[in-house]
Amino acid sequence: xxxxxxxxxxxxxxxxxxxxxxxxxxxxxxxxxxxxxxxxxxxxxxxxxxxxxxxxxxxxxxxxxxxxxxxxxxxxxxxxxxxxxxxxxxxxxxxxxxxxxxxxxxxxxxxxxxxxxxxxxxxxxxxxxxxxxxxxxxxxxxxxxxxxxxxxxxxxxxxxxxxxxxxxxxxxxxxxxxxxxxxxxxxxxxxxxxxxxxxxxxxxxxxxxxxxxxxxxxxxxxxxxxxxxxxxxxxxxxxxxxxxxxxxxxxxxxxxxxxxxxxxxxxxxxxxxxxxxxxxxxxxxxxxxxxxxxxxxxxxxxxxxxxxxxxxxxxxxxxxxxxxxxxxxxxxxxxxxxxxxxxxxxxxxxxxxxxxxxxxxxxxxxxxxxxxxxxxxxxxxxxxxxxxxxxxxxxxxxxxxxxxxxxxxxxxxxxxxxxxxxxxxxxxxxxxxxxxxxxxxxxxxxxxxxxxxxxxxxxxxxxxxxxxxxxxxxxxxxxxxxxxxxxxxxxxxxxxxxxxxxxxxxxxxxxxxxxxxxxxxxxxxxxxxxxxxxxxxxxxxxxxxxxxxxxxxxxxxxxxxxxxxxxxxxxxxxxxxxxxxxxxxxxxxxxxxxxxxxxxxxxxxxxxxxxxxxxx
Amino acid sequence: xxxxxxxxxxxxxxxxxxxxxxxxxxxxxxxxxxxxxxxxxxxxxxxxxxxxxxxxxxxxxxxxxxxxxxxxxxxxxxxxxxxxxxxxxxxxxxxxxxxxxxxxxxxxxxxxxxxxxxxxxxxxxxxxxxxxxxxxxxxxx
Numbered sequence: 001x002x003x004x005x006x007x008x009x010x011x012x013x014x015x016x017x018x019x020x021x022x023x024x025x026x027x028x029x030x031x032x033x034x035x036x037x038x039x040x041x042x043x044x045x046x047x048x049x050x051x052x053x054x055x056x057x058x059x060x061x062x063x064x065x066x067x068x069x070x071x072x073x074x075x076x077x078x079x080x081x082x083x084x085x086x087x088x089x090x091x092x093x094x095x096x097x098x099x100x101x102x103x104x105x106x107x108x109x110x111x112x113x114x115x116x117x118x119x120x121x122x123x124x125x126x127x128x129x130x131x132x133x134x135x136x137x138x139x140x141x142x143x144x145x146x147x148x149x150x151x152x153x154x155x156x157x158x159x160x161x162x163x164x165x166x167x168x169x170x171x172x173x174x175x176x177x178x179x180x181x182x183x184x185x186x187x188x189x190x191x192x193x194x195x196x197x198x199x200x201x202x203x204x205x206x207x208x209x210x211x212x213x214x215x216x217x218x219x220x221x222x223x224x225x226x227x228x229x230x231x232x233x234x235x236x237x238x239x240x241x242x243x244x245x246x247x248x249x250x251x252x253x254x255x256x257x258x259x260x261x262x263x264x265x266x267x268x269x270x271x272x273x274x275x276x277x278x279x280x281x282x283x284x285x286x287x288x289x290x291x292x293x294x295x296x297x298x299x300x301x302x303x304x305x306x307x308x309x310x311x312x313x314x315x316x317x318x319x320x321x322x323x324x325x326x327x328x329x330x331x332x333x334x335x336x337x338x339x340x341x342x343x344x345x346x347x348x349x350x351x352x353x354x355x356x357x358x359x360x361x362x363x364x365x366x367x368x369x370x371x372x373x374x375x376x377x378x379x380x381x382x383x384x385x386x387x388x389x390x391x392x393x394x395x396x397x398x399x400x401x402x403x404x405x406x407x408x409x410x411x412x413x414x415x416x417x418x419x420x421x422x423x424x425x426x427x428x429x430x431x432x433x434x435x436x437x438x439x440x441x442x443x444x445x446x447x448x449x450x451x452x453x454x455x456x457x458x459x460x461x462x463x464x465x466x467x468x469x470x471x472x473x474x475x476x477x478x479x480x481x482x483x484x485x486x487x488x489x490x491x492x493x494x495x496x497x498x499x500x501x502x503x504x505x506x507x508x509x510x511x512x513x514x515x516x517x518x519x520x521x522x523x524x525x526x527x528x529x530x531x532x533x534x535x536x537x538x539x540x541x542x543x544x545x546x547x548x549x550x551x552x553x554x555x556x557x558x559x560x561x562x563x564x565x566x567x568x569x570x571x572x573x574x575x576x577x578x579x580x581x582x583x584x585x586x587x588x589x590x591x592x593x594x595x596x597x598x599x600x601x602x603x604x605x606x607x608x609x610x611x612x613x614x615x616x
Numbered sequence: 617x618x619x620x621x622x623x624x625x626x627x628x629x630x631x632x633x634x635x636x637x638x639x640x641x642x643x644x645x646x647x648x649x650x651x652x653x654x655x656x657x658x659x660x661x662x663x664x665x666x667x668x669x670x671x672x673x674x675x676x677x678x679x680x681x682x683x684x685x686x687x688x689x690x691x692x693x694x695x696x697x698x699x700x701x702x703x704x705x706x707x708x709x710x711x712x713x714x715x716x717x718x719x720x721x722x723x724x725x726x727x728x729x730x731x732x733x734x735x736x737x738x739x740x741x742x743x744x745x746x747x748x749x750x751x752x753x754x755x756x757x
Binding site for chain 1: 629630632633635636639640643647651653656659660662663664666667669670673674677678681682684685686687688689691692
């Protein structure tokens with residue numbers, strides 16, 4: 001193409017973009033630049049009203065209201081959860097037979113490796129971190145009596161980096177049908193060189209490196225920038241935006257865990273970013289940061305796990321906070337040892353930076369260094385165990401109400417104990433040398449990431465669903481969801497523990513050629529694990545249906561206290577805010593409708609509520 | 617100020633972090649006494665630095681966080697807590713309902729939500745609101 005043509009195209013594109021900006025600025029009637037322009041009037045500070053919030057899609061594209069951004073994070077996380085979940089389902093389907101059979105028509109082992117990579121990265125970076133940010137964004141300002149996040153616009157920018165990050169991370173799948181030389185990355189989520197520096201689209205280790213991997217690395221980097229910006233925002237908000245009567249002594253436990261988590265992000269994610277940039281340079285510019293003759297692949301492992309292990313706690317601390325926050329509400333008792341939980345959370349924050357090389361015990365690092373990492377890894381078990389005892393003691397002799405959020409909290413504790421105890425064994429060097437890279441490790445961390453983190457996320461979703469939607473979910477379906485998830489989780493991941501004891505290695509698309517254990521034993525356990533995955537899938541489909549259907553047509557709340565919190569003296573700020581929103585909405589012209597929709601009393605949602613009611 | 621807030625209650629709360637600190641200290645001692653892999657200027661230094669640095673950082677964070685929490689607790693004791701109405705926490709002071717009773721159990725037990733919850737009066741309502749699950753379950757539209 002001639003240079004003249006390019007200039008014309010560029011000018012045309014510029015004019016087009018200007019037109020889009022002009023159109024958006026008119027359609028949305030974007031008036032205010034205040035941090036509360038999204039109508040985020042909180043509590044009694046009603047200087048800004050919801051009329052300032054533009055309607056329709058423009059509202060969501062331009063919002064800087066922490067609650068709207070929280071919802072965006074949540075929806076995004078659910079989409080990612082679906083992607084990652086379907087990838088997991090395909091993985092489990094493939095493993096029901098020892099050979100590569102199920103995926104043989106779809107690319108065989110290469111597709112398996114791509115799905116495995118995508119599942120891991122999606123669940124950790126595109127589901128785990130965003131779902132926590134969803135709760136944090138929506139509820140932290142409410143819980144600490146802040147008007148909004150400290151930097152509302154940075155908050156919006158941080159979120160809007162995530163959709164392109166996801167597109168980049170998944171780009172290999174989308175581009176592969178159209179471009180032969182590009183395929184989804186097959187590096188596994190840890191992206192160890194040399195394979196991640198060399199792998200081609202066809203899976204070979206020599207030739208032109210797969211551009212799909214580059215795109216994934218760039219997407220991952222973008223998601224890291226997003227997480228860091230979000231973390232800075234949370235730290236600034238909790239430090240500087242707290243209400244006058246919210247101090248360190250009565251800061252709620254969820255905010256404490258979010259504060260610690262954000263600090264971990266601040267120190268850990270830059271390491272990931274650096275490692276990714278160096279990896280990209282190695283791949284594309286022939287640098288030798290991680291080559292065998294250069295900086296060595298072990299350098300990458302150190303950098304990656306210095307980020308990677310705190311990442312585990314980045315994902316699990318806020319869920320621990322959620323469980324610590326919810327359990328007392330349904331136990332009729334205050335949290336036992338509130339300050340134990342606070343201090344142990346902070347202890348985990350520090351110790352998590354001293355354990356990274358326990359992921360590398362078999363990599364040949366010096367035994368003296370291994371011993372040190374084992375010591376710190378054993379020490380970090382204490383703060384986690386302390387929390388577990390606090391939760392159990394909170395429930396002890398309590399007046400338990402087995403609501404769905406409570407069931408998920410109890411499920412969290414049960415699964416966390418299994419995942420935690422199996423982890424303590426892995427912290428010991430001799431045990432790890434035997435079990436490293438087997439399904440034991442996979443079972444261990446899935447008990448945590450699905451059985452604990454996932455369960456806490458569901459508990460929080462159910463608990464706060466009434467605030468966000470103004471409606472109640474369908475309770476029977478919710479209990480089906482819990483029991484299917486609980487049973488599915490334990491069948492799938494306990495089978496993995498046993499597979500690990502049988503010596504089954506991780507990341508294998510086929511296992512008919514391995515000789516570590518009796519093939520029939522491994523096959524049977526794989527089939528059992530896959531049956532559990534089907535049960536899990538059914539449970540999650542029920543959940544998705546329940547959420548969508550209840551949001552659209554669920555029974556509107558009759559009061560602002562669906563969990564009878566006032567009765568137990570457990571009334572908290574977010575519900576207080578919700579109550580005031582309902583009252584404000586009533587005086588704003590909602591007199592004819594007793595059942596008001598939450599989320600700022602949006603006129604549009606009001607009408608949705610009316611419609612739903614008239615349908616009934 | 618700093619020293620005055622580290623009373624018996626605060627020290628008891630900090631016990632939770634003393635245990636991992638003790639474990640780290642124990643291993644530092646073990647590594648100093650038993651060293652089956654021999655000494656090495658780099659690796660031995662790293663061996664002690666990893667555990668030692670973690671120990672020091674945890675100690676520092678524990679100190680400052682405890683000071684912040686205990687100092688703020690004193691502030692609340694002087695204001696909100698004394699004005700607490702019998703039978704519950706003030707609206708919105710949820711954290712106080714959780715954080716303070718640990719330290720105040722000797723003086724204000726009757727005011728704790730936990731005690732309220734344990735009263736027989738509340739037992740009847742234990743089933744609500746989800747006790748009506750079965751009734752509400754057919755709400756599916």
